[in-house]
Amino acid sequence: MSRLVLIRHGESQWNLENRFTGWVDVPLSPKGVEEAKAAGKKLADFKFDRAFSSVLARANETLRLVLETIGQTTIPIEKDKALNERMYGELQGLNKAETAKKFGDEQVKIWRRSYDVRPPGGESLKDTAERVLPYYESRIKPYVLKGETILIAAHGNSLRALVMQLEQLTREQVLELNIPTGAPLLYELDNSGQVLSHRYL
Numbered sequence: 001m002s003r004l005v006l007i008r009h010g011e012s013q014w015n016l017e018n019r020f021t022g023w024v025d026v027p028l029s030p031k032g033v034e035e036a037k038a039a040g041k042k043l044a045d046f047k048f049d050r051a052f053s054s055v056l057a058r059a060n061e062t063l064r065l066v067l068e069t070i071g072q073t074t075i076p077i078e079k080d081k082a083l084n085e086r087m088y089g090e091l092q093g094l095n096k097a098e099t100a101k102k103f104g105d106e107q108v109k110i111w112r113r114s115y116d117v118r119p120p121g122g123e124s125l126k127d128t129a130e131r132v133l134p135y136y137e138s139r140i141k142p143y144v145l146k147g148e149t150i151l152i153a154a155h156g157n158s159l160r161a162l163v164m165q166l167e168q169l170t171r172e173q174v175l176e177l178n179i180p181t182g183a184p185l186l187y188e189l190d191n192s193g194q195v196l197s198h199r200y201l
């Protein structure tokens with residue numbers, strides 16, 4: 001059996017300011033730093049074989065703080081832009097509440113949570129899945145099949161794409177799927193990579 005822990009980065013400065021972030025490389029907020037350390041405390045009983053992260057600072061920093069908290073900073077780490085947040089195109093930098101006022105709540109929900117509608121100039125969840133899932137299959141799943149204990153630090157939407165696949169969610173179900181910041185989500189998988197159980201720690 002393999003254990004796979006997914007963690008969305010702690011609160012970022014732009015989460016705090018309620019701005020669309022995407023590929024903009026913003027830092028963690030002070031609360032985000034605390035969330036990452038608290039996540040580490042929840043993972044104190046885990047002995048990770050390896051970890052993966054996007055190349056964005058908020059995920060890298062979250063991973064570093066978790067590994068420092070549990071004293072496991074020497075494990076192999078692979079960082080790849082395939083795990084980056086969904087690129088939010090023209091929405092990047094805009095305030096989410098102001099954007100909802102301008103375009104309507106329903107339109108903004110579709111841009112934020114639908115499966116295959118692209119925000120203007122950006123990636124849909126489907127586009128994001130088309131880079132996250134091949135990366136998972138080629139770089140992460142081989143270690144799942146070996147029964148390793150693995151940590152992935154990434155983003156709301158890159159993790160939604162992975163969770164949709166792991167849990168075989170429908171497009172309707174993924175519309176309601178939100179992944180909170182700094183909350184470790186544990187999957188137990190069998191030796192063929194099928195999910196046996198999942199829960200937030």
Ligand SMILES: O=C(O)[C@@H](CO)OP(=O)(O)O
Nearest residue numbers: 019020021022085112156
């Ligand atoms: O702004 C973003 O890049 C993401 C994650 O914070 O936002 P959303 O909640 O719309 O997926």
